[in-house]
Amino acid sequence: MNCTDYDWKAYALGELGGKDREQAEAHANSCRACREELAGLRLTLDALSTLREEEAPRRIAFVSDKVFEPRWWQRIWSPTFAGACVIALAVVVHALVEPVRVDRQVDAAVAKAVLQIEARYAAQNQNLEADNDLLKKENNRMYMEKTGLSHQ
Amino acid sequence: MIFREVEDRDLIAKARRGDVEAYNLLVSRWERRVFNYLLRLIGHREDAMDVSQEVFLKAYQNLPKLDDAAKFSSWLFRIAHNEAFSLLRRRRPEGDFLAEPVSRAAEGRLLPLELSLAVEGALNRLSSDQREAVLLKVYQGFKFEEMAEILECPVSTVKSRLYTALELLKTALSPALLRGES
Numbered sequence: 001m002n003c004t005d006y007d008w009k010a011y012a013l014g015e016l017g018g019k020d021r022e023q024a025e026a027h028a029n030s031c032r033a034c035r036e037e038l039a040g041l042r043l044t045l046d047a048l049s050t051l052r053e054e055e056a057p058r059r060i061a062f063v064s065d066k067v068f069e070p071r072w073w074q075r076i077w078s079p080t081f082a083g084a085c086v087i088a089l090a091v092v093v094h095a096l097v098e099p100v101r102v103d104r105q106v107d108a109a110v111a112k113a114v115l116q117i118e119a120r121y122a123a124q125n126q127n128l129e130a131d132n133d134l135l136k137k138e139n140n141r142m143y144m145e146k147t148g149l150s151h152q
Numbered sequence: 153m154i155f156r157e158v159e160d161r162d163l164i165a166k167a168r169r170g171d172v173e174a175y176n177l178l179v180s181r182w183e184r185r186v187f188n189y190l191l192r193l194i195g196h197r198e199d200a201m202d203v204s205q206e207v208f209l210k211a212y213q214n215l216p217k218l219d220d221a222a223k224f225s226s227w228l229f230r231i232a233h234n235e236a237f238s239l240l241r242r243r244r245p246e247g248d249f250l251a252e253p254v255s256r257a258a259e260g261r262l263l264p265l266e267l268s269l270a271v272e273g274a275l276n277r278l279s280s281d282q283r284e285a286v287l288l289k290v291y292q293g294f295k296f297e298e299m300a301e302i303l304e305c306p307v308s309t310v311k312s313r314l315y316t317a318l319e320l321l322k323t324a325l326s327p328a329l330l331r332g333e334s
Contacts, residue, residue, distance in 0.1 A: 009315050013289055015296055044322045048290050050268040051275075056187040057201055060179050060208055 001027065003034050012041040161221040168215050175215075179208050182225075185292060186232050192287050193236050195276060203239055207232045226298040229288065233302055240280060274324035282317035289314055 001023070010016050011024050028034050160181070166174035186207055191200040210231050218227055275283055288294045288302060299310045 009318055010296075010311075013314075040322055041318065044318060044325055045290065047267060047271055047325050048275075048286070048321065051271045051291075052268070053184060053188045053291075054191060056183060056204065057197055060183045060205055 003027075003031060006034060008034065008037050008041060012038060012045060160224055164215065164218065164221045164224055167212065175212055182228060183208070186228065189229065189287050189292060190232060190236055192275060192291070193280065193284055194239060199239060203232070203235050207235050210235070223301070226294065226301045229292065229294070230302045230304070233284070237280075270325060271321075274321050277324065278317050278320060282313050282320070285310060285314040286317045286321070 006024050006027055011021065016024060028038055160178065163174045163178045167178060183204060187200055187204045190203050191197060194200050194203065211228055218224065275286065278286065285299065288299045294302065296307045296310050300307045303310060
């Protein structure tokens with residue numbers, strides 16, 4: 001491998017590992033130009049490391065910040081709670097809707113029964129009227145026979 | 153480091169369930185790193201502080217969208233990157249964001265004790281993209297792949313920005329380094 005095949009910046013930045021790192025080190029031991037290249041990079045990185053981290057002027061506070069507190073529904077919301085809500089809703093809907101449905105069924109049954117009863121009474125009336133007509137005719141016939149009158 | 157990652161994952165899980173205390177702890181762990189990244193990128197303490205606050209607020213609000221808790225750090229820095237560049241675009245629509253370096257100590261003859269000031273000046277003379285690449289790699293220790301996720305660009309772009317920046321820094325700091333060695 002030639003000198004240009006080695007990525008000394010990746011090496012100095014700790015990005016080479018395993019076999020690549022070993023090969024680069026073996027080459028640097030035998031190549032003055034690459035050693036100097038590496039030394040220059042290390043010197044630059046050492047200089048960069050002199051820049052110290054600074055403390056933040058103030059802490060980033062969250063505990064007292066209302067914006068970060070979960071809303072009331074986020075506090076209580078969970079899959080179990082969601083399931084319970086669905087069941088409760090179903091019970092409430094059932095309780096509200098079911099009586100209406102039953103009332104409608106009762107009304108329909110009563111109406112049907114009334115119709116049936118009225119039809120039965122109507123049929124009985126017709127029979128009674130027919131019987132009454134027969135009795136009238138029979139009475140007329142008997143009266144004619146007793147009085148000797150012919151209906152002609 | 154592995155232990156720390158596990159702890160972060162636990163805190164993230166609790167924060168997702170609305171545990172503000174868990175999120176507070178998470179903030180306390182990351183606020184210094186995020187603040188320093190933003191400070192070097194934006195170059196203004198109060199703005200960096202305000203943006204840090206915004207970053208942690210957005211992170212909290214978007215925590216349910218984080219697919220992999222192990223990637224919290226790169227996810228958090230992507231939010232920081234977006235917020236910082238949003239501010240920088242508003243501040244200066246075109247061109248370099250820090251045209252005026254905080255320090256000019258790197259120019260001309262330098263004293264060894266001024267090295268950190270020279271570094272600050274040299275960083276500020278980089279383009280914002282180059283400076284950010286140095287901040288994420290050298291100061292925050294992200295891998296190339298993580299940087300690509302944060303910056304939403306290919307690894308080749310990350311390397312190109314970073315390598316160019318290192319060459320520029322090497323040139324800019326050589327007087328200070330030579331003076332320091334002598």
